[in-house]
Amino acid sequence: MLLVVVEEQAGSLSGGSLEAVSCARELAEGSAEALHAVAFAENTDHAADLAAPLSKYGVAALHLLTGEAMAEYCPELWGRAIAELIEHTDATGLVGPASDRGNELLAHAAARTGQPFASNCVAVEPGEVWTLTRLRGGGILLEDAELSGQVRIVSLAQGAVEPVEAATTHEVAVREFTPTLGESLPHSSLAERTSRGSGITLATAPVVVSGGRGVGSAEGFAALEELAELVGGAVGCSRVATNNGWRPHSDQVGLTGTKIAADLYIACGISGATQHWVGCMGAKTILAINTDPEAPLVSRADYAVIGDVHDVLPAVVERVRARREAAAS
Amino acid sequence: MDVLVCVKRVPAPGGKLLLTEDGLSVDTRHLGFTIGPHEECAVEEAIRIAAEHGGSVTVLSAGPPETEEQLRYALSMGADHGVLAEVGATELDPEATAAALVETIRTLESESKPFDLVLFGNETADAGHYQVGVRVACALGLPIVGGIKGIELVGGQARVQLKRDVSDGVEVYDTPLPAAAAVKEGLNLPRYPSIKGRLRAKKAPLRTLRPTPEPGGLRTVRLRQPPEKEHATVVLGHGAEAAEAVVDVLAEKGLV
Ligand SMILES: Cc1cc2nc3c(=O)[nH]c(=O)nc-3n(C[C@H](O)[C@H](O)[C@H](O)COP(=O)(O)OP(=O)(O)OC[C@H]3O[C@@H](n4cnc5c(N)ncnc54)[C@H](O)[C@@H]3O)c2cc1C
Ligand SMILES: Nc1ncnc2c1ncn2[C@@H]1O[C@H](COP(=O)(O)O)[C@@H](O)[C@H]1O
Numbered sequence: 001m002l003l004v005v006v007e008e009q010a011g012s013l014s015g016g017s018l019e020a021v022s023c024a025r026e027l028a029e030g031s032a033e034a035l036h037a038v039a040f041a042e043n044t045d046h047a048a049d050l051a052a053p054l055s056k057y058g059v060a061a062l063h064l065l066t067g068e069a070m071a072e073y074c075p076e077l078w079g080r081a082i083a084e085l086i087e088h089t090d091a092t093g094l095v096g097p098a099s100d101r102g103n104e105l106l107a108h109a110a111a112r113t114g115q116p117f118a119s120n121c122v123a124v125e126p127g128e129v130w131t132l133t134r135l136r137g138g139g140i141l142l143e144d145a146e147l148s149g150q151v152r153i154v155s156l157a158q159g160a161v162e163p164v165e166a167a168t169t170h171e172v173a174v175r176e177f178t179p180t181l182g183e184s185l186p187h188s189s190l191a192e193r194t195s196r197g198s199g200i201t202l203a204t205a206p207v208v209v210s211g212g213r214g215v216g217s218a219e220g221f222a223a224l225e226e227l228a229e230l231v232g233g234a235v236g237c238s239r240v241a242t243n244n245g246w247r248p249h250s251d252q253v254g255l256t257g258t259k260i261a262a263d264l265y266i267a268c269g270i271s272g273a274t275q276h277w278v279g280c281m282g283a284k285t286i287l288a289i290n291t292d293p294e295a296p297l298v299s300r301a302d303y304a305v306i307g308d309v310h311d312v313l314p315a316v317v318e319r320v321r322a323r324r325e326a327a328a329s
Numbered sequence: 330m331d332v333l334v335c336v337k338r339v340p341a342p343g344g345k346l347l348l349t350e351d352g353l354s355v356d357t358r359h360l361g362f363t364i365g366p367h368e369e370c371a372v373e374e375a376i377r378i379a380a381e382h383g384g385s386v387t388v389l390s391a392g393p394p395e396t397e398e399q400l401r402y403a404l405s406m407g408a409d410h411g412v413l414a415e416v417g418a419t420e421l422d423p424e425a426t427a428a429a430l431v432e433t434i435r436t437l438e439s440e441s442k443p444f445d446l447v448l449f450g451n452e453t454a455d456a457g458h459y460q461v462g463v464r465v466a467c468a469l470g471l472p473i474v475g476g477i478k479g480i481e482l483v484g485g486q487a488r489v490q491l492k493r494d495v496s497d498g499v500e501v502y503d504t505p506l507p508a509a510a511a512v513k514e515g516l517n518l519p520r521y522p523s524i525k526g527r528l529r530a531k532k533a534p535l536r537t538l539r540p541t542p543e544p545g546g547l548r549t550v551r552l553r554q555p556p557e558k559e560h561a562t563v564v565l566g567h568g569a570e571a572a573e574a575v576v577d578v579l580a581e582k583g584l585v
Contacts, residue, residue, distance in 0.1 A: 073500075076472055079463075100495070104475045107460035111467035116424060116546030119459040131550075137455055141346060141355075142553050149546035155459075186472045188504035191490060195498035203496065207584060231584040239366070242515075249515030250494070255454065256366040256514040264582050274342060275454075287578060288562075299562060303578055307568035315572035323576055323585050 001089055002028045004059070005038050005082065005096035005105060006050065013053050016097030018163035020156045021057045023124060024095040025166060030126035033092065036061040037172075038085060040078060041070040051172040058166025061173040063089070069181060073101070076187035079108020081179040086113055086151055088177065093130075098155035110153045117153040118145060122160040130154070138255045138278035159282070200234050202251065207233030208262045208283070210253055211241055212276075214269015214290065214309050218246040223313040224268060230320050236260065236280075238270045254279035268309040272297025289313070330384035330486060332375040333437075333444040335430055335465070336368040336403060338396040339455040352551035354420065355455070364399050366514040367450030373519040374480055374512065375448055376407040382486060384445070385409045387437070391429045393418040397535060405522035405530035412437065412536045420456065424545025427464035432540035434469065446489065447509040451475050466509035474502045475511035482506075 004024035006017040013021070021037065028035040037059045039050055051062055063085055069077045082105065086094060094109060096102040098120045110117035120135040122142070129148040135157055136143050147154065202208065209228040211221055221235065228235045237247040239254060253260055255275040265283035270276060272288070272295055280286065281300075288301035289312050298304045305312050340346070340355050341363040347356040364372070375386040388403040390396045391414040400411035414433040421429065438444065447469070449462030459475075466473035479492030483503075491502045491510050522530070565574035579585045 075463075075474055100476055103459040104463070107463040107475075108467070110460060111427075111464040116422075117458075117460050118547050120457065136457055136552070138457065139555060140342075141348075142555050143456075144550040144553065146548045146550060147546055148548070152546075186470055186505075186508075188472045188474050188491065188502040188508070190500060191503040192501040193498060201496075207582075231579060243518070245518065252515070264579075264584070274346065285578075285582070287565075287575065293564075301562050302560070303565050303575075304562050305565050305567070305571040305575060307571065311569045312571060312575070315569035316575045319572045319576045320579065320585055323580070 001034045001036055001091050002093040002095065003036050003038050003063075003086065003089065003091045005094065005102065006054070007097060007099065007102065008039065008042070008050060011049050013050060014097065014099070015163070016099050016102065016156070016158050018053070018057065019158070019161050020095050020097045021054065021059060022163045023156050023161050025058045027093060027095065027124060027126045027130075034060050036063060036089065036091075038063045038065065038082060041066040042073065047174050051174055055169050055172045056165045057163070058169060059172055060170045061175055064174060064176050065179060066176045067178040072190050074187055074189060075104050075108055076185060077181055079105055080112050080181055080185060082109040083112035084179040085177055092151060094151060094153045096155050098157045103155050106153055106155050113151055115151040115153055116147055116149045118147050119155045120157045121154045122157050124154055124156075137275070138259070139281065140255070140274045140278055200232070202234045202236055202253070202258045202260060205234035205260070205262055207231050207264045207266070208236045208253070208260050209233055209266045209268070210236030210238070210270060210280070211268045211309070212238035212270030213240040215241065215246070216269075216310070220310070221246060223310075223317065226317050227266070227313060227320075230317065233262070238276050267297050267301070268313065270297055271295045272300060330378055330382045330445045330482070331387070331442070332378055332384065332446045332448065333387045333389060333434065334368070334371045334375045334403070334408070334448045335462070336364045336372065336388060336390050336399060336450070337453050338362050338390060338392045338399045339365050339453060348552055348554070352553060353549065354552065362395070362398060364402060365450050365454035367452065367454075367512055369519045370514050370516040371448040371450055371512045372403045372406055372408060373517050377517065378446070378480070378482065382482060387412060387444070389414065389430065389433060391416050391421065391426055391433070391540070400535055401530045401533070402522065404533050405526040406520060407526060410536065411533065412538065415537055415539050416542070420549070421542065422545040422547045422549070423456070423458040423460050424464065424547070425542040427461050427468065428542035429540040430461070430465050431468045432542065433538050434465070436538055443507055445506050447471060447507070449509065449511040451511045451513045462509065462511040469509075471507055471509040472504045473509040473511060474504070477510045477512045478516050480510060480512070480516070
């Protein structure tokens with residue numbers, strides 16, 4: 001039997017969970033095993049909400065982890081709970097989304113069962129050993145690898161597979177499981193959670209106007225902020241801008257910053273080093289503004305303007321305003 | 330407060346990474362090496378904690394002898410001790426890496442006393458397994474939270490509060506010491522080593538241990554370049570004159 005960890009989002013399954021379930025179903029079918037899902041009692045109220053989509057995706061049973069400690073996220077206890085469920089159900093594999101929480105949980109489950117874990121996979125094939133491809137450095141390189149162990153644990157990179165519903169569906173049996181957890185397991189506890197509210201975040205903004213060394217100074221970002229504001233976008237930056245103290249790290253796009261998924265990415269004075277590229281390659285359309293026509297980001301962009309960002313951006317802002325005024329009158 | 334920081338020697342490529350002919354590793358003959366940014370922040374934080382609360386900073390890396398360069402860099406920032414867990418030039422799988430670190434840490438702790446705080450990067454900049462810190466912490470019986478961007482000692486150094494960003498806000502975790510944390514860039518701005526620090530680091534003794542970990546269940550078959558999308562860039566124009574064409578692109582996206 002294979003287990004797939006699912007995450008709840010807005011009363012249904014998160015997109016990453018659907019992808020993980022689809023991938024896990026193929027693995028289960030390929031090795032003629034049943035597929036069961038795992039969720040935490042944080043979601044008990046939603047058990048019915050989860051069971052319906054899980055049924056469409058070919059899951060046979062949903063294990064709900066219950067008990068006091070399962071109501072609030074705790075990496076050590078939740079990881080231990082999954083480890084106990086693996087033992088209880090004799091699962092031979094565990095799949096989950098490679099979200100921040102997903103990777104953390106699977107790492108804990110792997111450490112606590114003493115089993116191998118391949119993170120950020122983009123393809124997984126069943127077999128005596130699982131053959132897989134995973135992302136290294138956020139996608140700078142691909143790694144083909146083999147995963148062998150009593151229990152194989154993998155996390156699936158976002159967007160790696162299309163969620164596909166199953167040809168045949170089952171009634172999903174919901175089963176509760178209360179882990180023992182052990183009295184003395186060292187663990188952290190959540191002391192405080194503050195929610196940001198509904199502002200635009202870099203990770204989800206439809207447009208990101210981003211600046212690098214070419215912007216020249218913290219003040220230089222005023223023009224980027226103006227354009228972002230005009231088009232309802234967020235401001236991003238390269239690591240050079242962060243390291244120079246021009247922008248907070250929360251604005252950084254890239255391997256060690258944020259991975260964006262914007263419809264449009266406007267990169268101003270950014271060369272496009274690989275560690276930056278892996279953060280912005282998920283954008284649908286990329287526009288580069290750069291004095292150097294040979295810059296890597298210019299070659300990889302859909303559109304480019306060759307020129308000084310200090311000339312180009314103010315002109316763009318002015319034209320956007322002019323066009324809006326013309327349309328309004 | 331005795332703080333241990335685990336760092337890895339990773340290639341620092343500017344452009345495209347070249348691979349060796351057998352596809353088993355990155356061709357590093359013309360590359361520089363560095364400590365990953367998350368781990369550099371971990372070193373910085375450890376130095377700040379020791380400066381404020383007293384105690385020492387030990388930096389540990391599992392890698393080939395050349396890893397000395399990264400250990401000395403951490404010493405030049407202000408770390409007190411450098412320890413190399415020498416494991417050869419072939420990259421270890423994450424279980425073996427964790428086992429090598431655990432074996433080394435146990436040796437160090439048996440000679441003096443347990444570390445109060447053990448810091449990791451959230452993930453390595455090259456392999457990015459997202460697990461070595463968790464495996465080591467579990468083996469040592471320490472609590473560990475990842476993605477940490479704020480560390481604060483509380484309760485007369487008995488506990489630590491760990492802050493992290495999540496998709497819709499901020500979470501703060503509280504845990505008794507000893508504890509571990511996997512941190513992210515943005516935790517602080519790492520300092521540039523001073524001349525004095527560099528001179529001191531050059532002469533500082535390094536400790537070398539040779540752990541013998543068993544291989545784990547994840548075996549690299551080969552590395553390869555991701556497929557590059559074939560496409561041509563449309564040059565909209567030069568300088569301010571291109572502004573009109575840029576606005577056309579924005580309009581196409583429904584933004585004007
Ligand atoms: C392990 C590791 C992790 C990293 N993680 C990240 C990360 O998450 N994000 C990240 O961004 N980087 C990251 N980096 C750093 C990365 O390698 C590059 O150093 C960085 O992205 C370069 O930033 P830049 O493009 O702003 O600067 P540069 O590479 O210096 O490029 C500046 C560009 O601006 C252009 N330019 C100059 N003046 C003007 C002007 N007036 N108008 C228009 N264009 C101009 C130049 O032609 C050039 O193309 C990481 C590095 C390592 C080793
Ligand atoms: N070879 C190594 N030597 C020392 N620490 C390491 C090594 N590999 C990984 N680590 C630590 O474990 C963290 C997570 O690594 P990874 O699981 O590879 O993403 C890193 O940020 C380091 O702090």
